[in-house]
Amino acid sequence: MNGKVTSARTKLERGRSALGPALELVHTGRAPTRSVLTAELGVTRATAGAVAAELEALGLIRVDSRPAAAAGSQGRPSHRLSVDDSGPVVLAAQVHADGFRAALVGLGGRIVATAPGCLTVSSDPAHVLGAVVEAGEALRRESGRRCVGAGLAVPSAVAEPEGTALNPLHIAWPAGAPVRDIFAEQVRAAGITGPAFTANDINLTALAEHRHGAGRGAQHLLCVATGHRGAGGALVLEGRLHTGSSGLALEVGHLPVNFEGRPCHCGSRGCLDVETDPMAFLSAAGRAPGPEVGLLHQTAEMLRYEYDDPAVRAAAEALIDRLGLGLASLVNILNPDRIILGGLHRELLAADPDRLRAVVADRSLWGRSGGVPILACTLEHNTLVGAAELAWQPVLDDPLGALA
Known part of the structure; x- marks a missing residue:
C-alpha cells in the first residue's frame, strides 16, 4: 500500500x-x-x-x-x-529618450493594451517611473485582468545586484540612480501584486526576439541595435541572457570601429556607439538632424526613399562598413549562431545586405564564422515584450508557486 x-x-x-x-x-x-x-x-x-x-x-x-x-x-x-488570451497579464514599461510607454502583456508575448506617455523625460526617475506605473495601472483597471508582475526597460546598463542605472546617457537621470528600487516601490504603491524587475533595453530586445521573433531557435544569439542615439548589444545563450558578473556584459557600443572617428562618451574615439547611430549617419550624409525624438525615423526614411542620392548611399556604405567591422569582431569573440539587428542597423541591413555580410565574412576568422546568419529584428514593441518576459519568468519557473 x-x-x-x-x-x-x-x-x-x-x-x-x-x-x-x-x-x-x-x-x-x-x-x-x-x-x-x-x-x-x-x-x-x-x-x-x-x-x-x-x-x-x-x-x-x-x-x-x-x-x-x-x-x-x-x-x-x-x-x-x-x-489563454483571457488569462493573467504583466505590466511592461519602457523609458527612452523620447518618453515612455506602458503596456499589459499576456503569455506568448501578446500585447493586450498600450498607453504612450509623455514625449519628454524629466531628470527625476521617481517622477517618470511613477507616471509610467500609473499609466499601466490605469490599463489594468480598465481591462479587469489579473496582473502578476512588472518589468521595466531602461536605456542604460543596469548593475547587479544593486539595480542601478550606471550610464543613462541619453536621458537626464543621474548616473547610479536606483531604478530597480524606485520602480518596485512605485509598483507596490499602485497596488500591483507580483515582483518587479528592471533591465537594459537592448538586453530585453534580445530576450523578446529570442523567444518570439527573429532569434527563435538560436542557441547563441547576438543582438545589436540602435535607438535615436547610441548603439547596444546583448547575447542570449541557451535561452538565457548573458549579463556577466555584474550585469554589464556586452557593452558593444564602446567597441572601436574607427580610430580617427568621433569622440565617444566613454572617453575613447570612434566607438560603435557614435559611429553607427542616426547622428553619425546624418553627419556622413551632410544632413541637418531634426528633433532628437525623430532621429531614427528621419534616417530610416532617408534609407528607404533617398538611397539613390549619392550622399545618402555613401553615408550608408560608410556606416555599413563600420558596423560590419564591429560585428566581425564580436563574431570572432563570441561565435554566435545568429545575429539580429534593430533600429538603424536593421535599416542598413535592408539597404545593402550583401555588403554588410561581405564585410563580416571578410573580417571573420576560420571561414565558417563569416557565414553566420544576419537577420532583422521582427517584433513590434520588442523591448516592451522583453520587459514582460522579465515579469513572466517567475511564472515560467514555478506556475503554482507564482500564482498561489
Missing part, C-alpha cells in the same frame, strides 16, 4: 515539476500540440495530459481536445495547446 502511495506521490511531483517547462514550451510556441509537448518533456502521454490540464486550470493555457484535422492528414489530430 505504501509503495502505491509513494508511486502516486512521485508521479504527482514529477508532473508538477514539469509545469514550468511545459508552460515555457507553449509560451514560446514550441509545443503547439499535446503530442509535441509529450515528446519535448520526455514524459508519458498521461503525464503530459495532466500537466496541460493543470496549466489550463490555472488559467494560463487552453487545450482544444477536438481540433480540426489538416487537409490530407490521417488519424486523430493531437490536442492543440495555446496560451
Whole structure:
C-alpha cells in the first residue's frame, strides 16, 4: 500500500515539476500540440495530459481536445495547446529618450493594451517611473485582468545586484540612480501584486526576439541595435541572457570601429556607439538632424526613399562598413549562431545586405564564422515584450508557486 502511495506521490511531483517547462514550451510556441509537448518533456502521454490540464486550470493555457484535422492528414489530430488570451497579464514599461510607454502583456508575448506617455523625460526617475506605473495601472483597471508582475526597460546598463542605472546617457537621470528600487516601490504603491524587475533595453530586445521573433531557435544569439542615439548589444545563450558578473556584459557600443572617428562618451574615439547611430549617419550624409525624438525615423526614411542620392548611399556604405567591422569582431569573440539587428542597423541591413555580410565574412576568422546568419529584428514593441518576459519568468519557473 505504501509503495502505491509513494508511486502516486512521485508521479504527482514529477508532473508538477514539469509545469514550468511545459508552460515555457507553449509560451514560446514550441509545443503547439499535446503530442509535441509529450515528446519535448520526455514524459508519458498521461503525464503530459495532466500537466496541460493543470496549466489550463490555472488559467494560463487552453487545450482544444477536438481540433480540426489538416487537409490530407490521417488519424486523430493531437490536442492543440495555446496560451489563454483571457488569462493573467504583466505590466511592461519602457523609458527612452523620447518618453515612455506602458503596456499589459499576456503569455506568448501578446500585447493586450498600450498607453504612450509623455514625449519628454524629466531628470527625476521617481517622477517618470511613477507616471509610467500609473499609466499601466490605469490599463489594468480598465481591462479587469489579473496582473502578476512588472518589468521595466531602461536605456542604460543596469548593475547587479544593486539595480542601478550606471550610464543613462541619453536621458537626464543621474548616473547610479536606483531604478530597480524606485520602480518596485512605485509598483507596490499602485497596488500591483507580483515582483518587479528592471533591465537594459537592448538586453530585453534580445530576450523578446529570442523567444518570439527573429532569434527563435538560436542557441547563441547576438543582438545589436540602435535607438535615436547610441548603439547596444546583448547575447542570449541557451535561452538565457548573458549579463556577466555584474550585469554589464556586452557593452558593444564602446567597441572601436574607427580610430580617427568621433569622440565617444566613454572617453575613447570612434566607438560603435557614435559611429553607427542616426547622428553619425546624418553627419556622413551632410544632413541637418531634426528633433532628437525623430532621429531614427528621419534616417530610416532617408534609407528607404533617398538611397539613390549619392550622399545618402555613401553615408550608408560608410556606416555599413563600420558596423560590419564591429560585428566581425564580436563574431570572432563570441561565435554566435545568429545575429539580429534593430533600429538603424536593421535599416542598413535592408539597404545593402550583401555588403554588410561581405564585410563580416571578410573580417571573420576560420571561414565558417563569416557565414553566420544576419537577420532583422521582427517584433513590434520588442523591448516592451522583453520587459514582460522579465515579469513572466517567475511564472515560467514555478506556475503554482507564482500564482498561489
